[in-house]
Amino acid sequence: MSGQSTYQPQNAVLRWIERRLPIGGLIHSSFVAYPTPRNLNYWWTFGGILSIMLVVQLVTGIVLAMHYTPHVDHAFNSVEHIMRDVNYGWLLRYLHANGASMFFLAAYIHMLRGMYYGSYKEPREVLWILGVILLLLMIMTGFMGYVLPWGQMSFWAATVITNLFSAIPVVGEAVVSWLWGGYAVGNPTLNRFYSLHYLLPFVIVGVVVLHVWALHVVGQNNPTGVEPQSDKDTVAFTPYATIKDAFGLMVFMILLAWFVFYVPNYLGHPDNSIPANPAVTPTHIVPEWYYLPFYAILRAIPNKLGGVVALAASIVVLAFLPWLDTSRVRSGRYRPLFRQFFWVFVLVCIGLGWLGSKPAEGGYVIAARVLTAYYFIHFLIILPLLGVFETTKPVPSSISADVLKGKGTMAAILLALGLVTLLGTSSPTVAADADAPPMNKWSFAGPFGKFDRGQLQRGFKVYREVCESCHGIQLLSFRNLSEPGGPGFTPAQVAVVAASYKYKEPNDQGDMVERNGRPADRFPPPALRFPAGTPPDLSVIAKARGYERGFPGFLIDMFTQYQEHGVDYLVALLKGYENPPAGVQVPPGMMYNKYFPGHGISMPPPLSDGRVTYTDGTPATLDQHAKDVAAFLAWAAEPHLEARKRMGMQVMVFLIVLSGLLFFTKKKVWRAVSGHA
Amino acid sequence: MSSAEPTRRDFLYIATASVGAVGAAAAVVPLIAQMNPDASTIAAGAPIEVDLAPITEGQVIKVFWRGKPIFISHRSKKEIDEARAVNVASLPDPESDDKRVKAGHEQWQVLIGICTHLGCIPIAHQGDYNGYFCPCHGSQYDTSGRIRRGPAPNNLPVPPYEFVSNSKIRIG
Numbered sequence: 001m002s003g004q005s006t007y008q009p010q011n012a013v014l015r016w017i018e019r020r021l022p023i024g025g026l027i028h029s030s031f032v033a034y035p036t037p038r039n040l041n042y043w044w045t046f047g048g049i050l051s052i053m054l055v056v057q058l059v060t061g062i063v064l065a066m067h068y069t070p071h072v073d074h075a076f077n078s079v080e081h082i083m084r085d086v087n088y089g090w091l092l093r094y095l096h097a098n099g100a101s102m103f104f105l106a107a108y109i110h111m112l113r114g115m116y117y118g119s120y121k122e123p124r125e126v127l128w129i130l131g132v133i134l135l136l137l138m139i140m141t142g143f144m145g146y147v148l149p150w151g152q153m154s155f156w157a158a159t160v161i162t163n164l165f166s167a168i169p170v171v172g173e174a175v176v177s178w179l180w181g182g183y184a185v186g187n188p189t190l191n192r193f194y195s196l197h198y199l200l201p202f203v204i205v206g207v208v209v210l211h212v213w214a215l216h217v218v219g220q221n222n223p224t225g226v227e228p229q230s231d232k233d234t235v236a237f238t239p240y241a242t243i244k245d246a247f248g249l250m251v252f253m254i255l256l257a258w259f260v261f262y263v264p265n266y267l268g269h270p271d272n273s274i275p276a277n278p279a280v281t282p283t284h285i286v287p288e289w290y291y292l293p294f295y296a297i298l299r300a301i302p303n304k305l306g307g308v309v310a311l312a313a314s315i316v317v318l319a320f321l322p323w324l325d326t327s328r329v330r331s332g333r334y335r336p337l338f339r340q341f342f343w344v345f346v347l348v349c350i351g352l353g354w355l356g357s358k359p360a361e362g363g364y365v366i367a368a369r370v371l372t373a374y375y376f377i378h379f380l381i382i383l384p385l386l387g388v389f390e391t392t393k394p395v396p397s398s399i400s401a402d403v404l405k406g407k408g409t410m411a412a413i414l415l416a417l418g419l420v421t422l423l424g425t426s427s428p429t430v431a432a433d434a435d436a437p438p439m440n441k442w443s444f445a446g447p448f449g450k451f452d453r454g455q456l457q458r459g460f461k462v463y464r465e466v467c468e469s470c471h472g473i474q475l476l477s478f479r480n481l482s483e484p485g486g487p488g489f490t491p492a493q494v495a496v497v498a499a500s501y502k503y504k505e506p507n508d509q510g511d512m513v514e515r516n517g518r519p520a521d522r523f524p525p526p527a528l529r530f531p532a533g534t535p536p537d538l539s540v541i542a543k544a545r546g547y548e549r550g551f552p553g554f555l556i557d558m559f560t561q562y563q564e565h566g567v568d569y570l571v572a573l574l575k576g577y578e579n580p581p582a583g584v585q586v587p588p589g590m591m592y593n594k595y596f597p598g599h600g601i602s603m604p605p606p607l608s609d610g611r612v613t614y615t616d617g618t619p620a621t622l623d624q625h626a627k628d629v630a631a632f633l634a635w636a637a638e639p640h641l642e643a644r645k646r647m648g649m650q651v652m653v654f655l656i657v658l659s660g661l662l663f664f665t666k667k668k669v670w671r672a673v674s675g676h677a
Numbered sequence: 678m679s680s681a682e683p684t685r686r687d688f689l690y691i692a693t694a695s696v697g698a699v700g701a702a703a704a705v706v707p708l709i710a711q712m713n714p715d716a717s718t719i720a721a722g723a724p725i726e727v728d729l730a731p732i733t734e735g736q737v738i739k740v741f742w743r744g745k746p747i748f749i750s751h752r753s754k755k756e757i758d759e760a761r762a763v764n765v766a767s768l769p770d771p772e773s774d775d776k777r778v779k780a781g782h783e784q785w786q787v788l789i790g791i792c793t794h795l796g797c798i799p800i801a802h803q804g805d806y807n808g809y810f811c812p813c814h815g816s817q818y819d820t821s822g823r824i825r826r827g828p829a830p831n832n833l834p835v836p837p838y839e840f841v842s843n844s845k846i847r848i849g
Contacts, residue, residue, distance in 0.1 A: 066711070089715070
């Protein structure tokens, strides 16, 4: 590693340090003077992108950890505290959650690049295996991170994944109990997952250092697969690769910003906005999109241990890729048959991902088994045979002799479409045991959306007069009602509202006394108590509900920024009471509702025409009540929506401007080396 | 490139670097700001009202505001006179008693009960001056909460407060 460095610092202080700890020389030889193949395309920017995403996750994670409480009674509320009260908390949380998705997206693209161009082949086997280890660490970290908000999906994901280990013969149950720290997933589990989720990213940093070291020892691969033979084949890393990486990074940041600011809940699941309930499993448990292909493989095998082994094998088989691929030709560019199988493999992975989001029934099961079989056949049969039987195209004699064609563009477009589809599989899949609600026009939808203050005030009136006796809204504080971006009550009005609620507190003598509410208080629990099953709290209900969007709706939503699934569902539900169709019966004590899953709802129809008097002249119809209270609940779930979209516009403009500047800077920098043979 | 004045190429580099620097600075803002008190902490620090009626003469009660202990002392005439009789110029932190109470309500003293030395809570009705005594390092305060002896540099601070009625104050 310590070769003769060409680095001679001019500055005397730097020379002093360099003689004692040659870190300047190390950085110089690794990231400034480092010879980089001159023909790298933009698929090679994803290593740099991954490094930056790791930093983003670390930094946002560390600041989030300052506000999060890893206890089962407080975790969910502490995340909501971050979203509502912490300065820029909503931004940090959305960056971290969507950053994780983007981290995996970049990782999969980075891996596919390696698979296409043969970057795992000799002498880069260890580099590749370190990458597989990094993938495993990422999967573990992401899983534990997802448990922390302690929503329904968090809890049940923890239960299902830890239960995988019970498949191990003899010691399985003991291992699971050891992981849990108890007889079931509980507080000990959450606490240790928090500790390990904080630890593993630093382990990832260490393995990344090894990964980059292994890379620098052998040098980068390049699209021809031909190793650099002379100085004419390479350019200095800085400024050439640096500026190209910077441009690629900025474009990637635009994608991240799109999700964070405009569709921050698109990749998540509504059920994770429901606090964890150990007594009720969600009807359709799914992991986040980046685990869906593995989830499909796990479910495809009808045997419990077999499924677990297949899941593990689907990742471990990657480590053997350098030896499974027998071809002497490195880059897929010169392997026409391999190229076709490669794209089939990509489609299979996307197909497995889509199947992972579907219920394990009927045709989906058969398809998952076929694709799982093909996945392993690709590695274990197709790749070894291809190397023997394929007729390859002639490989160029050197990098500089290679004439660069714009082949990559079509591949990029196809891959982008495929990955958009895979991202879209995260769209909610509420089963079709209820009708899809109609879409409404909301003033707060879209990139310039704003709440209608009058509507929010009317909605609040509906909540108080109709809903509040049974449904709490305990994550909302009275002072939120006068904060910017909300109903726009004055602080004086808020004080009056607050004082109308009573709180019991012990005084200095220890006696319980009643006091009036204050603006800083949260809304109290509902007045009525129910013996069996509490009506849900409404603080985040607009985010905790969704419906199946179907094809191509779920893809289009990513672009149209449709985030109002829950709100449209609430309106439809409130208006959806009707007589059951002929032959359909609901259980006794329940009412038929067109949009409630299963159609039998315990809540009697709460709204009717004129149920709440409006003082602003708006017609007091059932439809209007439903829309107003739904809009109010949309605000209650996302009080910083307007600030988010406003900042989003500023960030997007900035990123587009900077990307443009970087594009032209890159072109200018590279002009110095283009046209040379 | 060794031209004397910046070329078009240099302008592009300068522009890109400046926009990048602005972005980097803007990105740091939320990371620093998130450590500032959050909205619920600020809201919980709103002014509080304290009913003075139950406090008998000579009694000192302690309430909390913004996480800090507040002494509310119902001073006797003797304590008020002792506070007024002092030569203000001789005090380590000169301040006359009438600046530390509200006019017409001299019997009520409201102080932040944190020793100005290193932050312990002094004990009421103790010490040579019949005021407050801090057990940590021996600072002694008088019946007006002013430092008389010991390592503390300043008098016990008076928080912002006002009388909303004769028997009720709002602190904050």
